[in-house]
Every structure is written in C-alpha cells, then in structure tokens.
Amino acid sequence: MKQLTPDDIRESFVNASKGEAGRVPMPGLHDVLWEQREYLGWRDQQSPQRGYLVHWVDERPVGLVLRASEFSLRPGIAAMCSWCRITRRSDEISLFSAPRAGQSGRDGNTIGTYVCDDLACSHMIRILPPAHDLLNPEELLATRIEGLVTRVRAFTADVMKTA
Ligand SMILES: [Zn+2]
Numbered sequence: 001m002k003q004l005t006p007d008d009i010r011e012s013f014v015n016a017s018k019g020e021a022g023r024v025p026m027p028g029l030h031d032v033l034w035e036q037r038e039y040l041g042w043r044d045q046q047s048p049q050r051g052y053l054v055h056w057v058d059e060r061p062v063g064l065v066l067r068a069s070e071f072s073l074r075p076g077i078a079a080m081c082s083w084c085r086i087t088r089r090s091d092e093i094s095l096f097s098a099p100r101a102g103q104s105g106r107d108g109n110t111i112g113t114y115v116c117d118d119l120a121c122s123h124m125i126r127i128l129p130p131a132h133d134l135l136n137p138e139e140l141l142a143t144r145i146e147g148l149v150t151r152v153r154a155f156t157a158d159v160m161k162t163a
Helices: 006-012 018-022 102-106 137-160
Strands: 040-043 050-057 061-069 079-082 088-089 094-097 110-116
Touching: 006 018, 006 050, 006 061, 018 061, 018 110, 040 110, 050 137, 094 137
Parallel strands: none
Antiparallel strands: 040 050, 050 061, 061 094, 079 088, 094 110
16 A cells, blocks of 8 residues: 555544544554555554554545454354455454444444454465465465455445445
8 A cells, every 4th residue: 555644644534523533543654564555454552442444545545443342252263354354263353343424423323344353454365375286376465455455445435425
C-alpha cells in the first residue's frame, strides 16, 4: 500500500467523531514495510478491546475504529479470518465490530466480522507453503493479496453505506 502519514491516519476515520479520532493512539510508522501491507492495522495498548485499520480506497485513506468482543471463540479449535481467509487457532481470531458511519453508528448500529485478532492479515498471507508441482507460491500470494484487498474494501463499503 502507499505510505500514510500521521495526519492521513488522523483524518481518515469514517466511523468515529472528530473527538474520538483525535484520541486514537498512533501506531509506530518507522518500521512499517508499506509494500508488504494491504492495510495498516493496530490494537490500542491503553484500551485493549480497541483496534484500528486504515487502508486506501482509490486515492483516499479510509480508517475504521473497531472493537473486539470480550467473548472468545471456544479454545482448542481452528477458525478462519474472514478477511485473509487464513486458518488460525481460535484464540487468534476475534469478533470485531465497527460502528456504522454517520447517524446510524451514533444510534448504536454496528457490523461485525471474525478476523485476525492482531490485525496482521498482511503478515499471515505472506507465510507461504513450499513450492511444488501444483503450487506456485507467487501466484498464491497474488491471489491472497487480491482477496484480502477486496474483502477489506467490501467491509469498509458496508460500514460507510448510509441507508
Ligand atoms: Zn486475517
């Protein structure tokens, strides 16, 4: 993805008030490998239920404020992230909800999805199985990237839909 500045991030949140957006803790940006990211995601050290995601939609940075459910999936099973579609341990997948944009969100309406608890989908999709006759890792990665971008954008579009 294209690089983001702290100002880009601060201005990007579509489902938070100006005040809330102003209190979002900025992630460390110095060591971000932008070319290996489809979205920038981070958790809030101060309020552990909170998470944030910023990605580019066309030429515009679009950010979402997320909240992780306090309820966990049953331990000891496998679960799949609905964005990167990687299967992980159930305690590594959380139900996140995003307030809808605009009045609907202020009225308490949210959209939920089960995704990587660490918001590290971009990292997960780059862990590739070894190549063999039937599998070309580069093609697999390209497919995964396209899928991740498409699904995160679809989620954001849902959050922003005002009806
Ligand atoms: Zn994921």
